[in-house]
Amino acid sequence: MKIIFAALLILTFSKHLSAQDTVAKDSVKIEKATRNEIRLNLLTSILSLPEINYEYILKNNTSFGFGAFVALSKKINHNYGFTPYYRVYFSKSDKLGMGFFIEANAAIISIREEVFNNYYYDPYEPNSVPYKAEYHYTTKFGLGVATGVKFLSKKNFVAEIYGGIGRFLEGKNRSSDAYLRSGITIGKRF
DSSP states (O other), X not given: OHHHHHHHHHHHHHHHHXXXXXXXXXXXXXXXXXXXXXXXXXXXXXXXXXXXXXXXXXXXXXXXXXXXXEOOOTTSSEEEEEEEEEEXXXXXXXXXXOEEEEEEEEEEEEEEEEEEOOOOOOTTOTTOOOOOEEEEEEEEEEEEEEEEEEEEOTTOEEEEEEEEEEEESSOSSGGGSEXXXXXXXXXXXX
16 A cells, blocks of 8 residues: 555656646747847837837847937938947846846947038128038947836736937037937837
């Protein structure tokens, strides 16, 4: 009787160990499959500067990604831009890539700058040329930081709010020495 009881006890424990192993394997498969994110920045989209972000979450609660935007209006000084970034998350949750984060970023942005010609205009002189502004596009490179918070739903929908600032490495015009890195984004983790 003791041998039968011991055998049943061993079979019961081995079945539970097997079930836990299967669950652990399934959770690893799910975790590996949900490390990619794609998001749309709603804040910049309202301002006619839609931005798409892609992010890959690493194992140690860090991630890297990039954002790309294009201006839809001629009133905006930015033409297009590409912003790679690296994030560190400070969440104690079992889910990776969510909660409070700090971001280091770089930016490659094409900016429209106004250049004025140096002609002298006098309406009473026949050879004078009117004072005229010309626009030139220059590509600038900058480095910056941002901070924010990311939320993740049970169905892997993502929302985040972040804000930060960066500085261009070469800048002659004071109005375009800095760039903002801010957004309210929604997307999907897959």
